[in-house]
Amino acid sequence: MNIVLGITGGIAAYKSASLLRLFVKAGHQVQVVMTPSAREFITPVTLSALSGRPVVSEFFTANTGEWHSHVDLGLWADAMVIAPATACTIAKMANGVADNMLVTTYLSAREPVFVAPAMDLDMMAHPTTRRNLDLLRSYGNIIIEPAEGELASHLVGKGRMEEPEGIFKAVTDYFAAREHQPLKGKRVMITAGPTREKIDPVRFISNYSTGKMGYALADAAARLGADVTLISGPVEVRTAEKGVTVVEVESGREMLGECEKVFPRADVAIMCAAVADYYVENPSAVKIKREGNEPPRLALQPNPDIAATLGRVKRRGQVLVGFALETDNEHANAADKMERKNLDMIVMNSLRDAGAGFGTDTNKVEITYRNGAFATVDVPLKSKTEVAADIMRAIIPLTEQ
Ligand code: C5P
Helix, strand or coil: CEEEEEECCCCCHHHHHHHHHHHHHCCCEEEEEECHHHHHCCCHHHHHHHHCCCCECCCECCCCCCECCHHHHHHHCCEEEEEEECHHHHHHHHHCCCCCHHHHHHHHCCCCEEEEECCCHHHHHCHHHHHHHHHHHHCCCEECCCEEEECCCCCEEEEECCCHHHHHHHHHHHHHHHHHCCCCCCEEEEEECECCEEEECCEEECCCCCCHHHHHHHHHHHHCCCEEEEEECCCCCCCCCCCEEEEECCCHHHHHHHHHHHHHHCCEEEECCECCCEEECCCCCCCCCCCCCCCCCCCEEECCCHHHHHHHHCCCCCEEEEEEEECCCHHHHHHHHHHHCCCCEEEEEECCCCCCCCCCCEEEEEEEEHHHCCCCEEEEEEEHHHHHHHHHHHHHHHHCC
């Protein structure tokens, strides 16, 4: 495979040499493209020696006037990996500020682009950086989330570049999935996000679900070749893959309605949505006013349990997967849910685990099969993208039965 390795000016640039070595050892051709400031952190000599190719950094070689074509590089490459990616380069990529060879190469890239951010925790948490990363995701770039740990500033937090082995694995797993496409020809339906249950025209009952896990599952399934329908409550996240059809819904009852249309033709259904347990029986047609001292009383009705409803009509050969977000007595509750809803597999996360569950970019789950059909899979704390890939891989054997 031909890989453009983009290196930007961050302390983690010293790790790029190890990443380059991993790619070369695995038999890939690597062309390094550095930003001018990256050269302050790691010398081009090391990188050209390891890659066996001159490093590209300027638009042309000063003494010969030789022009370096970012367009040619874009055509040559099968993958572009930017590691480390600083907040500055991420911002330039998100906004098309093509003032160096790396960003121009990025803008010309037709191949999948992987971005491994590395920065201080506050820069990483800043809304600007979050927005820029969301933009890159929406362009279909794959963000290899940074880990928590000690940073160059000696502060501890999220911003530490994923280790070279982790980046290497993310890139190679991506291409392995694309090549083998074990879910080719399979229809996968996924529910994601929260639901909103109307109180009046301006208010609703909902929950903290962001939809990140469901969207990551949809992207992972599409990468494995599946034809994916994502039935989604209102969320900010977007899908990065072309093979995903998104159906937007608001309430739990609407979600059930869409699921009932799609499920009969689905091979796999993954119930990842956090459906509100209740809806308001008679939402007001006009905004409820604050009148008198008596607070309004909302009459609630239970929402349909979508997973259980589909579990009742499931045909032989259809695979139904559920989630269990538990705070206590996790294993017993998850096992009970799997029986009650007639699921074939359940993915359990415990809210007792830091970094798991709602709102976070990471997750830690345990995957159990009905009647112990396969051994339980423990997925340690990692990015939701990686957890999604593991969950999809765990579903494959069920589709082959
Ligand atoms: O019973 P509990 O809400 O904990 O079950 C969680 C599982 O059931 C998840 O897979 C969730 O998507 C699904 N579910 C559903 N419809 C509901 C409630 C939960 O599909 N109304």
